[in-house]
Amino acid sequence: MQSHEIRQRFLDFFAKRGHAILPSASLVPENDPSVLFNTAGMQPLVPYLMGQKHPLGNRLASCQKCVRTGDLDDIGDNRHFSFFEMLGNWSLGDYFKEEAIKWSYEFLTDKEHGLGLDPARLAVTIFKGDENAPYDQESKDIWLSLGIPEHRIYALPAGDNWWSPGDNGPCGPCSEMFYDMTGEFVGKEISHNDFLQLIEQEKFIEIWNDVFMEYEKREGKVIGKLAQKNVDTGAGLERLAAVMQGKHTAYNTDLFKDIFEYIKDNSKDAFDVIPARIIADHVRTATLMISDGVIPGNKDQGYVLRRLIRRALVQANKIQSGYSILMGLQSTFVSRYEKIYNNLKQNPVHQYEIFIKEIEKFQNTLHNGLKEFEKGIDPFILATTYGFPIELTEELAKERGINIDRVDFDKKMSEHQKLSQSASAGMFKGGLANTNEKTVQLHTAHHLLLSALQQVLGPEVKQRGSNITEERLRIDFVFDRKMTDEEKSEVEKIVNEKIQAKLPVVRKEMKREDAEQIGAQMEFGAKYPDTVSVYMIGGEDAHAFSKEFCGGPHVQNTSELGTFKIQKEEASSAGIRRIKAVLQ
Ligand code: SER
Numbered sequence: 001m002q003s004h005e006i007r008q009r010f011l012d013f014f015a016k017r018g019h020a021i022l023p024s025a026s027l028v029p030e031n032d033p034s035v036l037f038n039t040a041g042m043q044p045l046v047p048y049l050m051g052q053k054h055p056l057g058n059r060l061a062s063c064q065k066c067v068r069t070g071d072l073d074d075i076g077d078n079r080h081f082s083f084f085e086m087l088g089n090w091s092l093g094d095y096f097k098e099e100a101i102k103w104s105y106e107f108l109t110d111k112e113h114g115l116g117l118d119p120a121r122l123a124v125t126i127f128k129g130d131e132n133a134p135y136d137q138e139s140k141d142i143w144l145s146l147g148i149p150e151h152r153i154y155a156l157p158a159g160d161n162w163w164s165p166g167d168n169g170p171c172g173p174c175s176e177m178f179y180d181m182t183g184e185f186v187g188k189e190i191s192h193n194d195f196l197q198l199i200e201q202e203k204f205i206e207i208w209n210d211v212f213m214e215y216e217k218r219e220g221k222v223i224g225k226l227a228q229k230n231v232d233t234g235a236g237l238e239r240l241a242a243v244m245q246g247k248h249t250a251y252n253t254d255l256f257k258d259i260f261e262y263i264k265d266n267s268k269d270a271f272d273v274i275p276a277r278i279i280a281d282h283v284r285t286a287t288l289m290i291s292d293g294v295i296p297g298n299k300d301q302g303y304v305l306r307r308l309i310r311r312a313l314v315q316a317n318k319i320q321s322g323y324s325i326l327m328g329l330q331s332t333f334v335s336r337y338e339k340i341y342n343n344l345k346q347n348p349v350h351q352y353e354i355f356i357k358e359i360e361k362f363q364n365t366l367h368n369g370l371k372e373f374e375k376g377i378d379p380f381i382l383a384t385t386y387g388f389p390i391e392l393t394e395e396l397a398k399e400r401g402i403n404i405d406r407v408d409f410d411k412k413m414s415e416h417q418k419l420s421q422s423a424s425a426g427m428f429k430g431g432l433a434n435t436n437e438k439t440v441q442l443h444t445a446h447h448l449l450l451s452a453l454q455q456v457l458g459p460e461v462k463q464r465g466s467n468i469t470e471e472r473l474r475i476d477f478v479f480d481r482k483m484t485d486e487e488k489s490e491v492e493k494i495v496n497e498k499i500q501a502k503l504p505v506v507r508k509e510m511k512r513e514d515a516e517q518i519g520a521q522m523e524f525g526a527k528y529p530d531t532v533s534v535y536m537i538g539g540e541d542a543h544a545f546s547k548e549f550c551g552g553p554h555v556q557n558t559s560e561l562g563t564f565k566i567q568k569e570e571a572s573s574a575g576i577r578r579i580k581a582v583l584q
Pocket of ligand 1: 039040041042088163209210211232233234235
C-alpha cells in the first residue's frame with residue numbers, strides 16, 4: 001500500500017467515526033514560543049486538550065507535518081527523520097480508552113478499510129504505574145478483549161509509557177503498538193527482556209501511540225488531573241509505509257524511492273547510502289519549512305533551516321553529486337507534497353529562490369572553508385568567514401576524532417557580535433548607520449570601490465573618510481582633480497565585474513605587521529591593536545583585489561550586492577574628492 005493511500009485510509013476511517021478532519025497546521029507553531037516547530041500532531045491542539053472548546057467539535061483527526069531536530073546526528077540510520085508526517089486522532093473530553101484502543105486495533109488490522117496487518121504480529125505496551133498514576137489495568141483489559149494474548153502485553157515505566165509534549169501541559173500514560181517486522185515470532189512467547197531487545201534490534205517497530213491525556217504537568221512535575229479526559233493518538237506515516245511495504249526503513253518505500261534513484265544517477269561512483277539519506281531527509285525538511293514561511297537566518301527556525309541546507313550541501317560534496325541535485329530534489333518534493341499541503345503551491349518560484357539563494361551563498365565559501373578546515377580547525381573563522389554553522393564544524397571535527405572547544409567559540413562569537421554592533425553604532429571605520437542588510441551590502445561595495453579607485457586613479461588614492469546610510473555610501477579620498485566621465489564609468493565597471501564574479505568576502509585575523517605587509521588598507525590616523533581583523537575580497541593576502549583593516553560586518557559573497565552605480569563625484573575639501581554611490 002502506497003503512502004498516500006495509508007494517509008487517506010486513516011483520515012476516512014476516523015471521519016466515518018465522527019471526527020472532523022483538520023488540515024495540517026504550519027510547521028511553525030502559532031502562539032507557542034516554547035518550541036520552534038510542531039513536533040507532534042497534538043501540539044497545535046494543546047489549548048483544546050487543556051479545556052478550550054474546539055470550533056469543529058470534540059473528535060478530531062489530522063495528518064500533521066512535524067519536525068524534530070533533537071537528534072540530527074542520528075539521521076542516516078533506518079528510523080530517524082527530521083521531518084515526518086503524523087497521523088492522529090483526538091478526543092477532547094469525549095471518548096476514552098475503550099474506543100481509542102479498539103479503533104487503533106481495527107484500523108491496523110481491518111483488511112477492507114484499514115491496513116490489514118496480521119494481529120498475530122502485534123505486541124502492545126501499557127503503563128506500569130508510579131506515584132503519579134496507577135498500573136493501567138483498563139487498557140490491558142481492552143487489549144485482552146480484542147484478542148491480544150497476555151504474553152504480548154508488556155507493562156513499562158514512565159520513561160517509555162508516559163507522554164507529554166514538554167515540561168508544561170497535558171500529559172498521561174500511553175499504550176503503544178509494535179509490529180513484528182520479521183514475522184518469525186508469530187505464536188511465540190517473548191519474555192519482557194527479550195521484547196525490549198527485539199525493539200533495539202528493530203525487529204519489533206513501534207507504529208502507534210495512544211496517549212490518555214488526563215493529567216497536567218507544570219515545570220516537569222505532574223500536578224494532577226485535567227478537567228477532562230482526552231485521547232491523543234499518533235502514528236508516523238513513514239513507519240507505517242515501511243511496515244506496509246515490507247521495508248526495513250522508510251527510505252526504501254515509495255516516499256523516497258525515486259529520490260534515491262535521482263541521487264544515485266547524479267553521484268555515480270561516489271554514491272554512498274548515508275550521505276544520500278541525509279541529503280534526502282534534509283532537502284525534504286527544508287522544502288517543507290520554506291513552504292511554511294521559514295527563511296534561512298542566524299537564529300531560531302531560520303538557523304535550523306540554514307543548518308539543514310548547509311549540512312545537505314556538505315554531504316552532496318561528499319558524494320560528488322554537485323549542488324544542483326539539491327535543487328532537483330527540492331522540485332521533486334514540491335510536486336510530491338503540493339497535493340497534500342497547499343502552501344507548496346503558493347509562490348513556488350519564491351520558495352525555490354529562497355532555497356537556491358541559501359545554497360549559492362554557502363556553495364561559494366564551502367570549498368575554501370573545507371580547505372581551511374583541513375589546514376587546522378578554527379571554528380570561529382569557519383563560522384564568520386565561511387558560514388559554517390558551529391554544529392557543522394563540530395560534526396566534521398567529530399568524524400576526525402577531534403574535539404571543538406565550544407566555550408571558547410561561544411566567547412569569541414559574542415565578542416565578535418559586540419564588535420559588529422559597535423561598528424554599526426559608528427564607532428569603527430565606515431561609520432555604519434546600522435547593520436541592516438542594505439548597509440552591510442553598501443559596506444562591502446565601499447571596499448570594492450576603494451580598490452577600484454586605486455586601480456583606475458593610482459595607488460596614491462587613500463581614503464580620508466566614509467559614511468554609509470541605508471540609501472547610499474559615501475567615500476572621501478585623497479585626489480587632486482575632478483574625475484573624468486571615463487574614469488567614473490571604468491570604476492563602476494570594475495566594481496560591477498567584482499560583484500558578478502561572485503567573490504567570497506573573507507575575514508582573517510592577523511598580526512598588524514603582517515596585515516601591513518600584505519598592503520591592507522587602513523584608516524588614516526587610526527590606532528590599531530596588535531591583532532587586527534582584515535577583510536579580503538577576491539584572492540588571498542597580498543593577491544586579494546581588496547584588503548582592508550575592518551571590523552565588519554560584510555556580506556559573505558559579492559553576489560549579494562546588486563548593481564553598483566556612482567551618483568556623484570565632487571570636491572569635499574582641498575585635495576579631497578567625495579563620491580556618493582548606490583546599489584540598485
Ligand atoms: N503525542 C503522541 C506522540 O507524539 C501521540 O500522538 O507519540
